[in-house]
Amino acid sequence: MTASWRENAILRAASFLTPAGQRAEWLEEWRAELWYVPRREAMRFCLGAFSDAWWLRRNGGPADKKPSNGLESPVRCLAILASLSALGILVAIGLAVPLKRAPLYSGMSGRDLADGCIAMLAFSSLLLPGTFAVWRSPANRQPTSWRSKLRLGLFLSLKVALVQPIMVCAMMFWFVIAPVVIFGPLAMSATMIAILRWVITDQQRRCPICLRLLTNPVRIGTPSQALLDWYGAESTCSRGHGLMHVSETTGSYSKKAQWLRLGESWSGLFSARQL
Amino acid sequence: MILQAIAAGHVYGYTVMEVTGLASGTIYPALRRMERDRLIRSQWERQSSADSALRPPRKYYKLTRAGDATLEASRKRYPLLAKLAPAEEVPEI
Numbered sequence: 459m460t461a462s463w464r465e466n467a468i469l470r471a472a473s474f475l476t477p478a479g480q481r482a483e484w485l486e487e488w489r490a491e492l493w494y495v496p497r498r499e500a501m502r503f504c505l506g507a508f509s510d511a512w513w514l515r516r517n518g519g520p521a522d523k524k525p526s527n528g529l530e531s532p533v534r535c536l537a538i539l540a541s542l543s544a545l546g547i548l549v550a551i552g553l554a555v556p557l558k559r560a561p562l563y564s565g566m567s568g569r570d571l572a573d574g575c576i577a578m579l580a581f582s583s584l585l586l587p588g589t590f591a592v593w594r595s596p597a598n599r600q601p602t603s604w605r606s607k608l609r610l611g612l613f614l615s616l617k618v619a620l621v622q623p624i625m626v627c628a629m630m631f632w633f634v635i636a637p638v639v640i641f642g643p644l645a646m647s648a649t650m651i652a653i654l655r656w657v658i659t660d661q662q663r664r665c666p667i668c669l670r671l672l673t674n675p676v677r678i679g680t681p682s683q684a685l686l687d688w689y690g691a692e693s694t695c696s697r698g699h700g701l702m703h704v705s706e707t708t709g710s711y712s713k714k715a716q717w718l719r720l721g722e723s724w725s726g727l728f729s730a731r732q733l
Numbered sequence: 734m735i736l737q738a739i740a741a742g743h744v745y746g747y748t749v750m751e752v753t754g755l756a757s758g759t760i761y762p763a764l765r766r767m768e769r770d771r772l773i774r775s776q777w778e779r780q781s782s783a784d785s786a787l788r789p790p791r792k793y794y795k796l797t798r799a800g801d802a803t804l805e806a807s808r809k810r811y812p813l814l815a816k817l818a819p820a821e822e823v824p825e826i
Contacts, residue, residue, distance in 0.1 A: 487746075491746050509762060
């Protein structure tokens with residue numbers, strides 16, 4: 459059966475999610491399968507291509523070929539956030555000028571910008587309590603020191619503070635285009651939640667001791683063979699502080715990531731920076 | 734379910750979909766995952782065979798030894814699984 463342009467367009471759009479090296483074969487496979495699908499089911503069949511393409515994007519390439527985004531080091535992460543934050547403030551000030559011309563916002567002053575920041579902080583505070591329970595209780599009896607906990611909390615607080623100007627900038631942007639775009643308020647909320655979600659996710663992916671991003675994810679268990687068993691991924695701290703187990707199942711017993719602290723006896727393995 | 738369907742001779746993605754009743758967005762990633770876990774292996778049909786049948790070549794799936802063992806273990810655990818997919822004549826690849 460010959461596919462219509464609509465189904466072909468869906469497959470073509472989904473193919474952009476796949477890694478470039480596998481795109482041609484992926485597209486060929488889906489087109490071949492589509493040929494056998496009855497016309498009335500073709501649309502629903504093609505929509506499944508997005509799920510498959512996304513799976514291939516996440517699991518298709520080898521882990522060590524993932525590009526580095528420069529956020530591995532906590533200091534560099536804060537520096538990048540500070541730069542973006544400064545840029546956000548400048549853009550927000552720039553956006554305030556056309557916004558003040560609008561009758562609705564004509565009475566807006568610099569104080570309102572500060573109030574906006576405080577409102578953003580309050581908004582963040584509403585969503586962030588969940589992050590304080592980022593990890594399950596450690597898998598072994600080596601407790602994380604209070605210094606590490608303090609550093610972790612401080613790092614999170616700094617990140618939350620530094621994303622505020624970026625969020626205000628996003629808010630101003632959506633205010634400016636609100637008369638043109640109907641879904642402005644919705645997009646504004648989505649942007650803010652996405653930024654806060656990144657803060658939380660980034661925190662979860664860091665070693666609680668040295669705050670560096672965890673590396674070398676390795677798959678544990680095989681989902682194809684496990685019905686009620688555990689499977690997921692294990693990442694390592696490049697300095698050898700420990701391992702993070704992240705379950706792919708969403709049971710109450712395996713919802714959060716679990717940190718396994720490695721003892722001093724493991725330090726020899728990591729001293730040569732083998733990872 | 735998917736292993737059972739392939740073992741029963743439903744060796745293309747779409748027929749696996751039809752037999753199991755699962756959506757394409759579930760079946761194809763699951764097939765890739767099983768292939769990565771070496772439970773199944775895939776092979777493209779020869780272009781000449783497809784040309785003679787006036788259709789595009791398709792990708793066939795076949796159970797590996799590990800896949801057979803896993804399916805056997807699953808059948809022991811869930812005896813009704815064997816009744817899920819009726820056996821079909823496996824085409825020559």
